[in-house]
Amino acid sequence: MERKNPGTDFSLDWFETIQVNTPAAERRAASLTARRSLKKEWQAAWLLNAVRCIDLTTLAGDDTPDRVARLCAKARQPVDAGQLAALGVEHLTTGAVCVYPTMVAAAKRALQGTAIPVASVATGFPAGLMPLDLRLAEIRYALDQGADEIDIVISRALVLRGEWAALYDEICEMREACGHARMKAILATGELKTLGNVAKASHVAMQAGADFIKTSTGKEPVNATLPVSLVMLRAIRDYRDRTGFSVGFKPAGGLKTARDALNWQVLMAEELGRDWLRADLFRIGASSLLADIERQISHHVTGRYAAAHRLAAG
Numbered sequence: 206m207e208r209k210n211p212g213t214d215f216s217l218d219w220f221e222t223i224q225v226n227t228p229a230a231e232r233r234a235a236s237l238t239a240r241r242s243l244k245k246e247w248q249a250a251w252l253l254n255a256v257r258c259i260d261l262t263t264l265a266g267d268d269t270p271d272r273v274a275r276l277c278a279k280a281r282q283p284v285d286a287g288q289l290a291a292l293g294v295e296h297l298t299t300g301a302v303c304v305y306p307t308m309v310a311a312a313k314r315a316l317q318g319t320a321i322p323v324a325s326v327a328t329g330f331p332a333g334l335m336p337l338d339l340r341l342a343e344i345r346y347a348l349d350q351g352a353d354e355i356d357i358v359i360s361r362a363l364v365l366r367g368e369w370a371a372l373y374d375e376i377c378e379m380r381e382a383c384g385h386a387r388m389k390a391i392l393a394t395g396e397l398k399t400l401g402n403v404a405k406a407s408h409v410a411m412q413a414g415a416d417f418i419k420t421s422t423g424k425e426p427v428n429a430t431l432p433v434s435l436v437m438l439r440a441i442r443d444y445r446d447r448t449g450f451s452v453g454f455k456p457a458g459g460l461k462t463a464r465d466a467l468n469w470q471v472l473m474a475e476e477l478g479r480d481w482l483r484a485d486l487f488r489i490g491a492s493s494l495l496a497d498i499e500r501q502i503s504h505h506v507t508g509r510y511a512a513a514h515r516l517a518a519g
């Protein structure tokens with residue numbers, strides 16, 4: 206059903222000597238977003254594209270099937286139909302819905318008749334501190350419930366101890382458990398200490414067959430940032446140059462504003478090219494971004510901001 210990263214043998218020499226110049230990465234990320242002011246008439250198109258790429262997410266302890274059903278209704282129609290028509294767009298959905306494994310069945314029910322995939326977090330999300338057999342069993346449970354995509358979390362301890370081969374083996378087992386489902390590997394970059402570790406973990410995850418690499422769970426103290434994303438995108442580029450395979454990227458955690466959605470798309474376009482700005486190669490994991498995008502689209506169409514109560518909570 207989709208592009209699958211076949212992975213490679215474990216190849217330490219691809220990343221062993223990587224060093225990341227943190228101030229340079231920070232400067233590059235800052236300059237990209239500062240100098241690129243997108244023309245106003247194009248902004249709505251970029252925002253609609255961001256909506257197409259959102260993994261509309263709820264990952265809260267008080268999630269219920271009803272909340273998930275409401276989220277799915279929003280995924281089916283993320284932007285007011287009249288405003289979409291005014292922009293000349295007929296049909297728009299989010300890229301996916303992302304939930305906990307026990308909410309997958311409710312999401313599948315609510316999305317029946319659409320092509321919107323259901324992504325499930327698994328492997329002991331968010332910390333991943335469970336025995337491996339239980340983490341693998343959770344993947345199988347989510348698939349059994351109907352999940353189309355699985356967002357795994359990696360073992361941060363293996364990164365912090367430099368146990369790269371063990372990390373590769375673990376992710377390979379998760380890949381295997383995912384079967385035909387697309388697998389996104391969450392690096393939890395805010396817990397990896399250095400940008401060098403982020404680069405290395407990105408390579409290991411891709412070598413082990415991750416279809417996407419994802420920054421964060423949304424639960425770390427620091428989630429997606431532009432410098433971390435830059436490092437991951439360069440690892441994706443390197444992997445593509447070596448293998449010919451395009452791995453997707455998912456920034457997640459703390460992306461809340463239309464400005465964020467634009468900034469990340471500019472970063473993607475600059476580093477990987479506009480071809481990457483499609484839902485099969487780019488997702489934004491977000492629980493509260495859509496409301497601000499709707500607000501900006503509404504302003505673009507009507508010339509004024511809608512009252513908050515008219516916009517999505519999702």
Ligand SMILES: O=C[C@H](O)COP(=O)(O)O
Pocket residue numbers: 262264303421422423424457458459460490491492493494
């Ligand atoms: O994977 C998605 C994240 O959990 C969403 O994080 P957020 O709630 O900060 O948008």
